[in-house]
Amino acid sequence: MLIKLPRSSDCKSSEITPESFYLSRRKLLGASLAGAALGALPRLGAAAEVSRYADVEAGSAPGWFSDKLGATRWQAVTVSGEAITPFKDATHYNNFYEFGPDKGDPAANAGSLKTEPWSLVVDGEVAKPGRYALEDFVKPYQLEERIYRLRCVEAWSMVIPWLGFPLAEVLKQVEPTSKARYIRFETLEDPKRMPGQRSGFALIDWPYVEGLRLDEAMNPLAILAVGMYGRELANQNGAPLRLVVPWKYGFKSIKSIVRISLVAEQPATTWQGLAPDEYGFYANVNPTVDHPRWTQARERRLPSGLFSPNVRDTLMFNGYADEVASLYTGLDLRKNY
Amino acid sequence: MRYPWLRLAIFVIGCLFPVWWLYEAAMGLLGPDPGKIMVDRLGLGALVFLLITLSMTPLQRLTGWAGWIVVRRQLGLWCFAYIVLHLTAYLVFILGLDWGQFGVELRKRPYIIVGALGFLGLLALAVTSNRYSQRRLGARWKKLHRLVYVILGLGLLHFLWIVRSDLKEWAVYAAIGVFLLVLRIPPVWRRVPRLVGRGRAA
Numbered sequence: 214m215l216i217k218l219p220r221s222s223d224c225k226s227s228e229i230t231p232e233s234f235y236l237s238r239r240k241l242l243g244a245s246l247a248g249a250a251l252g253a254l255p256r257l258g259a260a261a262e263v264s265r266y267a268d269v270e271a272g273s274a275p276g277w278f279s280d281k282l283g284a285t286r287w288q289a290v291t292v293s294g295e296a297i298t299p300f301k302d303a304t305h306y307n308n309f310y311e312f313g314p315d316k317g318d319p320a321a322n323a324g325s326l327k328t329e330p331w332s333l334v335v336d337g338e339v340a341k342p343g344r345y346a347l348e349d350f351v352k353p354y355q356l357e358e359r360i361y362r363l364r365c366v367e368a369w370s371m372v373i374p375w376l377g378f379p380l381a382e383v384l385k386q387v388e389p390t391s392k393a394r395y396i397r398f399e400t401l402e403d404p405k406r407m408p409g410q411r412s413g414f415a416l417i418d419w420p421y422v423e424g425l426r427l428d429e430a431m432n433p434l435a436i437l438a439v440g441m442y443g444r445e446l447a448n449q450n451g452a453p454l455r456l457v458v459p460w461k462y463g464f465k466s467i468k469s470i471v472r473i474s475l476v477a478e479q480p481a482t483t484w485q486g487l488a489p490d491e492y493g494f495y496a497n498v499n500p501t502v503d504h505p506r507w508t509q510a511r512e513r514r515l516p517s518g519l520f521s522p523n524v525r526d527t528l529m530f531n532g533y534a535d536e537v538a539s540l541y542t543g544l545d546l547r548k549n550y
Numbered sequence: 551m552r553y554p555w556l557r558l559a560i561f562v563i564g565c566l567f568p569v570w571w572l573y574e575a576a577m578g579l580l581g582p583d584p585g586k587i588m589v590d591r592l593g594l595g596a597l598v599f600l601l602i603t604l605s606m607t608p609l610q611r612l613t614g615w616a617g618w619i620v621v622r623r624q625l626g627l628w629c630f631a632y633i634v635l636h637l638t639a640y641l642v643f644i645l646g647l648d649w650g651q652f653g654v655e656l657r658k659r660p661y662i663i664v665g666a667l668g669f670l671g672l673l674a675l676a677v678t679s680n681r682y683s684q685r686r687l688g689a690r691w692k693k694l695h696r697l698v699y700v701i702l703g704l705g706l707l708h709f710l711w712i713v714r715s716d717l718k719e720w721a722v723y724a725a726i727g728v729f730l731l732v733l734r735i736p737p738v739w740r741r742v743p744r745l746v747g748r749g750r751a752a
Contacts, residue, residue: 302582305581305582306581306582306583310715313716314716314718314719316581316583317581368644369583371582409716412716412718414716414721415715415716416715417715506659506660507655507659508651508654508655510651511646511648511651513583513643513644515582515583516583517582517584517585517643518575519572519576519585519643520576524643524645524648
């Protein structure tokens with residue numbers, strides 16, 4: 214996949230992320246080649262993945278994840294000319310309101326989330342509804358590494374190497390009926406383990422709900438992720454299963470999914486319900502349509518240091534226009550923000 | 551000058567926080583988006599200084615100690631200083647010194663407009679906070695400085711409009727602010743007791 218490079222005039226040298234912050238593309242390629250070579254040896258493969266990205270905290274991957282990791286298609290999708298966000302930042306600067314409203318809350322509180330066992334309901338307008346144990350649900354799919362830009366509606370952004378599989382393949386398996394026009398996702402509701410759900414001041418009506426139009430869900434860029442940075446998802450990043458739709462604002466990429474429903478009507482989604490004039494159902498990254506409270510024309514690419522602020526222009530569809538713009542021909546994106 | 555040590559202590563505390571935050575940012579302790587954190591902390595710090603400033607008169611009434619009033623002006627000026635830093639950090643870290651965009655924000659975003667009005671109010675109070683202005687303005691000075699109550703309202707509204715999903719933190723500050731305002735309603739104020747030191751020389 215080709216991603217447009219920004220013009221060289223767009224980037225002042227002071228904005229370039231210091232080298233120590235990221236793994237250079239060359240190193241990454243080298244590491245992945247080494248990984249691939251070692252992966253050819255049946256048992257050594259798992260050990261090689263540890264060093265794929267710098268400073269990645271080792272998790273405690275469930276058995277099914279380790280089993281699948283060996284057959285991963287590394288770097289199935291990459292972004293050129295972009296530095297990958299350090300693991301520490303991607304795991305300690307999160308919005309996951311179930312664990313509190315501050316950026317550091319999810320990392321501090323998500324340890325209480327119990328991701329094993331995990332069960333997932335698929336229902337609604339499908340030929341094959343069912344309740345699955347997560348390991349059975351993911352069994353048919355090969356993991357792919359997708360390095361995507363992530364643009365938050367709050368005007369900050371990161372670049373994250375996800376591990377997951379196309380949502381389209383899941384849809385093929387569950388066979389939507391002819392009535393299915395939308396897909397609806399639901400996050401776990403568990404106030405005992407999710408302190409944010411116990412807050413009397415939270416404006417959110419739990420559980421968190423997100424949705425896509427069926428043709429958006431079928432787009433090859435939309436994935437369900439189970440891992441990141443060569444390991445399983447950290448709890449605060451939406452373990453054990455989350456959506457990733459890189460051309461939409463981050464809040465669309467719902468975390469810790471327990472239910473996937475195919476539905477005929479556009480689902481009522483959380484942020485749209487909370488503030489419909491601020492958050493639309495589509496929520497496509499669009500520099501020309503501002504959030505009522507702040508501009509979406511620019512973004513802070515993290516890490517953005519105090520002495521080297523990394524503010525850059527936001528790209529239409531987060532730089533994925535070639536892949537997804539055709540989904541919205543004839544749609545007024547000012548009205549359908 | 552009365553209470554020099556108290557004044558100095560407040561001065562040092564006022565300086566200490568931004569210096570400490572800068573140190574944290576330089577050491578990478580504020581995470582990947584230190585600019586945003588600085589903006590938020592400076593704004594909140596200004597609100598805290600404003601609330602402390604507004605507590606001085608009730609405290610003086612309760613305890614009869616004149617020291618509270620002596621440091622009130624400095625505390626108010628710290629509120630102003632933090633707001634100046636807050637605004638600067640916003641321009642540098644959030645807008646990347648894009649002045650055209652700042653013009654757009656000033657016209658389009660209610661919370662920015664409200665914040666800017668609050669800033670102008672504080673500016674007026676800071677400029678007239680010296681003895682010369684007090685003398686020149688006479689009775690009007692007191693009237694002008696009642697603007698501080700409006701500024702508190704603007705500040706709380708500005709804060710409310712950036713809340714995204716959880717009102718708890720805002721509610722705590724708003725409750726304290728409302729309490730300090732309600733205290734000043736004359737019938738309420740008359741009932742505030744003097745707890746200690748009646749008639750102590752001030």
